Amino acid sequence: MSQKIKLVVIGNGPVGHNFLEYLVETGKADEYQVTVFGEEPLPAYDRVHLTSWFKNQSVEDINMVSDGFYPSNNFALHTGDKVTQIDRFKRVIISESGLEVSYDKIILATGSFPFVPPVPGHNRDNIFVYRTIEDLEKITAAAKNGKVGAVIGGGLLGLEAAKALMDLELQTHVIEFAPRLMAVQVDDGGGNMLSKKIQDLGVKVHTQKNTQNIGDGDTAFHKMSFADGQELETDIIVFSAGIRPRDELARQAGLGMGARGGVVINNNCLTSDNDIYAIGEVALWDNKIYGLIAPGNAMAKAAVDHLTETGTSEFAGADMSTKLKLMGVDVASIGDAHGTTPNSRSYTYVNDREEVYKKIVVSEDDKYLLGAVLIGDAAEYGSLLQFMLNKMELPSEPEGLILPSLDGSSSGIGVDALPDSAVLCSCMNVSKADVINAVEAGASDMAAIKSCTKAATGCGGCTALVTQVLNCELEKQGVEVNTDLCEHFAYTRQDLYNIIRVEKIKSFEELLEKHGTGLGCDICKPTTANILASCWNDHVLDSNLQGLQDTNDYFMGNMQKDGTYSVVPRVAGGEITADKLIVLGEVAKKYNLYTKITGGQRVDLFGARSEQLPDIWRELVDAGFETGHAYGKSLRTVKSCVGSTWCRYGVQDSMALSILLENRYKGLRSPHKLKMAVSGCTRECAEAQSKDVGIIATENGWNMYVCGNGGMKPRHADLFASDLTDVELIKYIDRLYMFYVRTADRLQRTSVWMDNMEGGLEYLKSVIIDDKLGLAAELEQEMSTVVDTYQCEWKTTIEDPEKMKRFGHFVNSKLHDENVIFTTEREQIRPAITSAKTSETA
Amino acid sequence: MTTNNKQWFDICNLNDILPSMGRCALFNDQQIAIFRVVNACGVEQFYAIDNFCPFSESNTLSRGLTGSITDKIVVASPLYKQHFDLATGICLEDESVRVNTYPVRLNGSTVQLAA
Numbered sequence: 001m002s003q004k005i006k007l008v009v010i011g012n013g014p015v016g017h018n019f020l021e022y023l024v025e026t027g028k029a030d031e032y033q034v035t036v037f038g039e040e041p042l043p044a045y046d047r048v049h050l051t052s053w054f055k056n057q058s059v060e061d062i063n064m065v066s067d068g069f070y071p072s073n074n075f076a077l078h079t080g081d082k083v084t085q086i087d088r089f090k091r092v093i094i095s096e097s098g099l100e101v102s103y104d105k106i107i108l109a110t111g112s113f114p115f116v117p118p119v120p121g122h123n124r125d126n127i128f129v130y131r132t133i134e135d136l137e138k139i140t141a142a143a144k145n146g147k148v149g150a151v152i153g154g155g156l157l158g159l160e161a162a163k164a165l166m167d168l169e170l171q172t173h174v175i176e177f178a179p180r181l182m183a184v185q186v187d188d189g190g191g192n193m194l195s196k197k198i199q200d201l202g203v204k205v206h207t208q209k210n211t212q213n214i215g216d217g218d219t220a221f222h223k224m225s226f227a228d229g230q231e232l233e234t235d236i237i238v239f240s241a242g243i244r245p246r247d248e249l250a251r252q253a254g255l256g257m258g259a260r261g262g263v264v265i266n267n268n269c270l271t272s273d274n275d276i277y278a279i280g281e282v283a284l285w286d287n288k289i290y291g292l293i294a295p296g297n298a299m300a301k302a303a304v305d306h307l308t309e310t311g312t313s314e315f316a317g318a319d320m321s322t323k324l325k326l327m328g329v330d331v332a333s334i335g336d337a338h339g340t341t342p343n344s345r346s347y348t349y350v351n352d353r354e355e356v357y358k359k360i361v362v363s364e365d366d367k368y369l370l371g372a373v374l375i376g377d378a379a380e381y382g383s384l385l386q387f388m389l390n391k392m393e394l395p396s397e398p399e400g401l402i403l404p405s406l407d408g409s410s411s412g413i414g415v416d417a418l419p420d421s422a423v424l425c426s427c428m429n430v431s432k433a434d435v436i437n438a439v440e441a442g443a444s445d446m447a448a449i450k451s452c453t454k455a456a457t458g459c460g461g462c463t464a465l466v467t468q469v470l471n472c473e474l475e476k477q478g479v480e481v482n483t484d485l486c487e488h489f490a491y492t493r494q495d496l497y498n499i500i501r502v503e504k505i506k507s508f509e510e511l512l513e514k515h516g517t518g519l520g521c522d523i524c525k526p527t528t529a530n531i532l533a534s535c536w537n538d539h540v541l542d543s544n545l546q547g548l549q550d551t552n553d554y555f556m557g558n559m560q561k562d563g564t565y566s567v568v569p570r571v572a573g574g575e576i577t578a579d580k581l582i583v584l585g586e587v588a589k590k591y592n593l594y595t596k597i598t599g600g601q602r603v604d605l606f607g608a609r610s611e612q613l614p615d616i617w618r619e620l621v622d623a624g625f626e627t628g629h630a631y632g633k634s635l636r637t638v639k640s641c642v643g644s645t646w647c648r649y650g651v652q653d654s655m656a657l658s659i660l661l662e663n664r665y666k667g668l669r670s671p672h673k674l675k676m677a678v679s680g681c682t683r684e685c686a687e688a689q690s691k692d693v694g695i696i697a698t699e700n701g702w703n704m705y706v707c708g709n710g711g712m713k714p715r716h717a718d719l720f721a722s723d724l725t726d727v728e729l730i731k732y733i734d735r736l737y738m739f740y741v742r743t744a745d746r747l748q749r750t751s752v753w754m755d756n757m758e759g760g761l762e763y764l765k766s767v768i769i770d771d772k773l774g775l776a777a778e779l780e781q782e783m784s785t786v787v788d789t790y791q792c793e794w795k796t797t798i799e800d801p802e803k804m805k806r807f808g809h810f811v812n813s814k815l816h817d818e819n820v821i822f823t824t825e826r827e828q829i830r831p832a833i834t835s836a837k838t839s840e841t842a
Numbered sequence: 843m844t845t846n847n848k849q850w851f852d853i854c855n856l857n858d859i860l861p862s863m864g865r866c867a868l869f870n871d872q873q874i875a876i877f878r879v880v881n882a883c884g885v886e887q888f889y890a891i892d893n894f895c896p897f898s899e900s901n902t903l904s905r906g907l908t909g910s911i912t913d914k915i916v917v918a919s920p921l922y923k924q925h926f927d928l929a930t931g932i933c934l935e936d937e938s939v940r941v942n943t944y945p946v947r948l949n950g951s952t953v954q955l956a957a
Contacts, residue, residue: 487912519879521909526907561921810873811853812868
């Protein structure tokens with residue numbers, strides 16, 4: 001085998017890391033001996049989402065590196081160690097800690113640093129920049145002793161920093177030199193609207209302010225003095241006045257530099273040295289530095305293609321169009337946002353009530369889109385961007401593209417008209433062709449598209465567009481998107497739910513007669529039973545429901561491989577008295593049941609024959625236990641830590657909340673099982689972020705996370721709302737669960753429901769928190785009906801002699817199934833294997 | 843084969859088996875799953891097959907859900923959900939697998955199996 005090529009990657013930010021991801025994707029990573037240096041103590045994290053670090057100060061939320069990525073690819077990663085010299089003569093690099101590593105090729109991805117203008121006083125204490133986790137940690141610490149914070153710079157990052165100061169509960173000011181916010185990306189009209197919206201949120205915006213001095217304050221730590229004679233007192237200052245490339249290493253190595261800094265690169269991202277590439281914010285292409293993630297990734301891809309000769313992509317500049325949410329305000333800028341193209345025309349829509357500003361800039365002949373600014377509502381971003389990037393001809397009267405459609409129809413783009421090369425997702429650089437290929441390879445829903453193309457997994461701004469392409473392609477390829485529940489009902493689960501609600505249908509027979517065909521099956525019967533339970537919450541063994549129940553629901557236990565059932569009483573929050581624990585032990589012993597502690601903090605008892613179930617449950621119910629619904633598509637457990645009652649770190653009573661929640665939602669039948677957890681502090685011992693709804697205590701209340709999952713396809717839950725009171729929390733969970741019950745597919749966990757939801761997390765927030773669909777009261781009412789009609793299914797059953805008759809194994813004999821045979825393992829029973837059964841029964 | 847010559851044995855009352863459901867009967871030391879299904883024409887019919895599910899190797903077929911798949915009346919195995927044609931015992935997912943079927947009838951209000 002030939003000698004490996006020695007590759008040194010200098011810089012472990014997002015772009016440096018994505019370079020390595022692309023390298024692995026080529027399949028040629030093992031031809032390289034890779035050494036990576038990162039100046040920061042942590043491996044690559046997602047700087048773009050730095051503000052989300054503030055919400056619960058967990059690095060995990062923004063970590064970019066999947067478990068074992070570096071070791072499993074044999075990449076040597078040195079974090080907390082800065083490269084101080086590139087010796088091109090000896091072909092070695094030298095690090096701060098004294099490491100000397102020889103190289104054949106270098107990837108320079110050192111990024112940029114925040115520019116701090118040399119204002120007198122700029123080096124005082126309590127003045128910060130906003131770039132790294134360390135910066136944020138320092139700001140957080142300083143904020144504890146301050147009341148007022150000011151950000152110098154009203155650009156994109158400055159507003160992000162302002163959001164962080166607001167989250168730290170500082171009275172926040174934004175100081176901008178230009179006459180408007182985000183001067184580069186938006187025009188005057190857009191800037192004004194943006195200022196208005198941000199001031200509504202409580203941030204004071206000061207434009208046309210030139211800071212001339214920072215000195216001691218009278219009422220606060222600093223006093224800022226402006227050129228116009230005005231002053232502002234503030235405890236903390238954050239500079240966000242642009243970035244400068246971290247090019248000192250390249251400068252010292254004698255690489256070609258731009259007049260104002262930056263390492264000059266060509267289309268392959270090669271510097272003036274053919275063995276050194278530069279990518280990301282340190283690189284200067286066509287005299288431009290690109291301060292966004294998407295161009296950085298495109299450079300990383302071009303560098304990988306050139307280095308490994310596995311592709312032909314080149315970096316040929318990047319579109320700087322951008323869409324983001326600043327403090328909850330949608331802001332988007334496309335192309336020539338200022339209309340500087342000679343003879344261009346523009347159309348503007350302003351709505352002061354909704355605080356929406358939209359402008360498009362089009363060519364002289366009205367045929368092509370040149371640019372756009374969208375503030376307050378950026379729904380059209382995806383289609384406008386495609387019009388511009390692909391030079392597609394605009395409809396006549398292009399102003400229709402930004403006018404609100406009064407009939408609710410969308411006047412967007414026909415996705416079929418998009419060329420295959422159209423980049424749908426610029427964060428992950430996914431083209432229409434990539435999506436088409438994925439559909440051809442069998443992907444048939446958004447969850448599959450996301451996992452195989454990564455489209456819509458960055459900022460998510462392209463989700464609607466990608467969904468349209470997906471549906472269009474499925475249709476074209478003759479994949480009939482059959483969403484019928486089964487052959488008996490030409491409806492989706494959601495349709496059936498609405499039919500049952502609206503027509504107040506109470507039985508399967510009625511539903512089948514009015515809307516179905518045939519006799520039904522093992523798909524539609526349990527689904528109907530489930531919906532009927534969500535709506536009317538009658539007992540599972542009521543005469544018109546019992547025949548619809550899957551065996552688990554019918555016997556109110558989970559059938560095991562040998563036909564026996566498990567018995568799982570509810571132990572809300574995992575809290576159990578010694579007396580009750582003894583009862584569980586005594587019952588298990590009496591009926592010789594296998595006993596195991598579950599992950600949901602309760603006890604599973606296995607090996608109960610159907611005819612034993614009523615006796616077992618009578619003893620449990622008499623001792624005060626209830627059914628745990630371990631068998632149902634319903635709430636399983638609310639896992640909890642002990643919280644502030646015992647734990648020295650706990651900040652809220654997670655135990656009391658988990659018991660309250662478990663008792664509230666127990667018995668709710670839903671499209672699939674539901675799991676919850678409550679952690680009493682940010683250490684997250686209850687693992688709430690892997691649950692359908694997870695709650696983590698904060699100093700001020702509860703943070704609510706949604707749509708997480710462990711299991712087959714783990715999904716980290718999304719932060720949904722912060723610092724909620726008990727009342728707000730329960731209101732949101734009520735609405736969320738009933739909305740899920742209403743709209744999810746059969747057996748669709750909340751994680752997949754979310755992945756397939758058009759508009760994703762933001763849409764869900766708008767429905768649940770902002771009540772965009774006007775459903776909130778209805779959803780709460782529906783939940784309250786379910787809560788009020790709760791009954792312990794087992795308690796009701798053992799009180800009814802008719803129901804009790806059905807548990808015998810034989811209809812005509814008291815004998816039991818002699819094929820249920822146990823052997824002993826580790827002092828407990830387990831089902832005998834088939835060969836052992838045969839020899840014993842023969 | 844003529845059912846007329848068969849000897850019929852009482853198993854249970856009609857009401858012991860709920861509409862569209864099954865129960866297991868012990869008959870000649872064998873476990874037999876009896877199903878009570880209203881067919882598409884609205885006529886109530888009884889079916890009897892082995893209770894033993896060859897896939898899970900457990901005595902569980904009587905606890906499966908009944909229904910129709912195209913024109914066949916079936917039960918779905920409660921463990922792994924294979925469908926068995928109640929009239930023939932043939933597994934729809936794997937036609938090489940077949941469970942036994944047995945003569946069953948309703949005599950007055952009594953469900954009977956034949957030897």
